[in-house]
Amino acid sequence: MASRTSSNSSSAGALVDEQLLEKAIISADASSMQEIASPNSSELPSVIPEAGRHQLTHLSHVESIADDRAATTSSPGELATTNNPSGGGAQMDRDLMKATVTGDAVSMKDLASQDPAVLLGTTPQGNTCLHIAAIHGHTGFCNDALALQPSLLAGVNSDGETPLLTAVTSGHASLASSLLRCCGRRDQRLMSQAILKRDRRGCNALQHAIRSGHRELALELIAAEPALSHAVNKYDESPMFAAAMRNYEDVAEKLLEIPASAHGGTFGYNALHAAVRNGNSGYEVSTDGVSLLSTAAFRGNVGVARELLSACPDAPCCDKEDRTCLHRAVWSGQTEFVQFVLGSQKLRKLVNAQDSHGETALHLAVRMCNPKLVAALLMHQDIDVTVHATHGSPPNWALSTADDRAKTLNWNEVSMLMLKADPKDASSLHNLHKQIKDDVENLSRKDIKSLTQTYTSNTSLVAILIATITFAAAFTLPGGYSSDAGSQGLPIMSRKLAFQAFLVSDTLAMCSSLAVAFVCVIARWEDLEFLLYYRSFTKKLMWFAYAATTTAFATGLYTVLAPHLLWLAIAICVVSVLLPVLTKLVGEWPVLKLRVRLGRTFNSDLLNMV
Template identity: 60%
Template sequence: MDVVALNRSLISSVNADGETPLLTATTSGHATLASFLLRCCCDLKPSETILKQDKQGCNALHHAIRRGQRELALELIAAEPVLSRALNKYNESPMFMAVMRNYEDIFEKLLDPWARMSALVCTREGLPGSAHAGAHGYNALHAAVRNNSSAIAKRIMETRPTLAREEGKDQNTPMRLAVLWNKIDVLKVLLEHDRSLGYVVSTNGTTPLLVLAAFRGHVGVAQELLKHCPDAPYCTANGWTCLHNAVSLGHDDFLEFVLGSQQLGKLINMRDIHGRTALQYAIEKCSPRMVRALLRHKDIDVTVLDNTGTDANWTLAVSTDHPKTLNWNEVSMLMLKADPADATDTCNLRKFAKDRMTEISRMNIKSLTETCTGNTSLVATLIAKITFATDFTLPGGYYSDAASDEGQPIMARKLVFKAFLISDTLAMCSSLAVAFVCILARWEDLEFLLYYRSFTKKLMWFADMATTTAFATGLYMVLAPRLLWLAIAICILSVSLPIFTKLLGEWPVLKLKFRLGRTCKSELLDMD
């Protein structure tokens, strides 16, 4: 302080970075010192010193806002409002930075002084009030949208409504960003102030707001748009509607919203530039949920042909890489139910898909065989090892006295022991048979692989049943004399395990058959 009093020229001196003492104090986080230097500058009346910008184009107000020194920022605005006009080399104004950080008090201060001093400023500088520009071509309203700050957005719309139509370098207006980022509060403010914003598209003339909302699946945004703009644009110039977009990107909730909307229900059969409806895209994605929702609509037309003459059912031919999936089969059954007259085409499609899968399988036969044999032989060997070891650790143990029965099983005369031995032997033999079949597997023969899968599946199922039976009978012998209820419970649980496992493994197919009822065609699920 004494130094400044002795040599006033120091207050306006700059260092190698082009910073004045005020800038250095601000960038270093010394808010108290910066406040003192600001008062010195005001007393000495060198306004150029306060307005000084560093090599990045930032003045003291930029740095105060960026460092969160809000009180200092307010002092700077009050002392020299012209600071609010400066843009740094990234085209960022103090207002943009303040709104980006959601500093409402600083934002208000940046607006209010110019309302009172605009005449003086315009006379002195020949320029309008505080700048609002930001990086990437954005403005302060873009920043308000980012933070979903409806209060700031409302003030901007009241004072600078033209900002709502300004595009950034990515051709996004604040409205478009509000839609893309699901900022419903700000969107509501913008539409309440100017509902015509709901009809504006970008300068390249593409992608209406409803289509953008469908792109992200923002149902709330679409509802707000239709609330203020019931006839808002819903498709691009090439006929791509918000319904097409929702289906293509898998937004089920948005799909349900469109189908239930009074304004958008008409899109159900609308075609794009390729002549394809939303139903055809849903079928191509093999999405039973979307196909089912579209087919439930009362105005759906399943007979629409695209520009190549392909109907909705044959759109599945595009997805023949996945005909073994439940989704593919369910979609084909749903279409068969919706259009029974196309049953012949459905059969032809199934044959086409099966041939395609056979061709793919032949191309990958070696890896398929290796995978099947590797997994199956591992399980079979494990079962064989368990059952073989059990033969030498019989439940109940052996006689150990010197009588004629020495070394004989204690439980040998019991019927349950015989059942244990039989089931254990069957489990070991069947699992060993599977293991040997895996060794004999032929690597280049698809027909053998199909036979191998069918044969080993049955044999492994039998081995599983026999193993659990051996386990149940073995424990029954040991527990029955003293804990009969526990022995019975273990037997029931063990014997039912293979059945439960089979039901669990086939549950998706069983659920599909139950859901489709009589319309389910079981042969479509058998693609082997």
């Protein structure tokens, strides 16, 4: 800054640094010009140009008005909105910033005692010291700052947040509660505006409290300012909708007690749709045309649907494309809800209801390859399996759109169920099956080399493992070898029947597994028919080797244990012999279950692709 000039008129030298004064005038810095000017003179030096005189006089006048306004605003009895960046507020003092971040209330009070207006300074983001303290959760600091400067409660930063909003969004519920109580002790009208303030996304403190999971704070906010329930943010979400989505029943009930509480939600939904989502208990339909029954069907909330129908027997159950709640339940796989609809007299009309494409719920269940839903629909006495969609396809042909699932048990089970339900259409169903099977085979031929490599590598690995085990067992015979003269080197147990059975089964297991391993070597890599034959042949040999290996294990241990622990030897034999049988049952259990469930309808030809 320029040095102060002397008031001695006898020195004709430059009493004022003209260059610095010129810069001060250009930048409209009144304080700099006052420093350059003589402190002992009531008039400006004669060296200041005339334009500069007028500008300095005007700036001094403006500065005095600003000081008066600041003094009026900072009076403790009144409330004013703190300056933000757009309003050109004073910059926050650095020492105050440090004290705020650390929660040092003593340093803050010292600074305020020197200049009460220092608490009104803001950061470039428009945050006051109360905003910063709210971010860090310094409750004591906030209380002390409000005692000195109550107007801080209404300060708004660049995000449109008051300190109360900042405390809620920062997760400090106890601090937010403390600020709320401070608001209650001030001017009711102005404090109500501070509580109701919404951020740039249109959310108020109540909406943020609900979204952040602060139920107690939300109830406290509702009690302090019921008008918070009227707010709807820029996403069309109301506090009641948010409470219903979070399943906060106590908060939702309090909001329902307030007249004219907003209940809308995003995408045209409302709080009742959200309550249905959570299983809480209609003629309400969203702007997208989704009824409450459809929402309940999608979630599988049978209790809600039952409650809705008891209050509204003719409640809407279709959307804009005529998809019923039964369609939605089938599409979302809600078996219990489907059974509820099928057993409801009020919803009986939905069994054969068609959507805008002419498809019934049965069409959709067949396309989804869900045998449980298909079976439930087919058991209803009103079901019509001959309904054709607008493109001319009966439910049977919905399987053609699920060709990617043709190699699954579900696809084959659904086809069997539909064959049983409509025997007259057996020829078309078999034609469909043949078409899908040809498509699957064509895809397999394109990837035959990879399929062959995968199968041969896995099979040969298991075969070599069995061959190694059985080969090693042949030279570590149970009971050991004899060292007596005349029978030296012969197995001690050679005359026992169990030992002979061990040798036979071990030999068969080794030979069959070696055969499988060497078949893998001569496998042809580009022939699907050979792969199918190879798979069938090796599968039988591997099962035989598996059974022979377990038999060799059982007979070997029986030979050693029988003379002393007969019961244990028998138990080991039973478990070992049952192991291949149990493995077979477990491996084919889904098919066996299907065979039992379908009875005479079961058709093994349809399982070839599996």
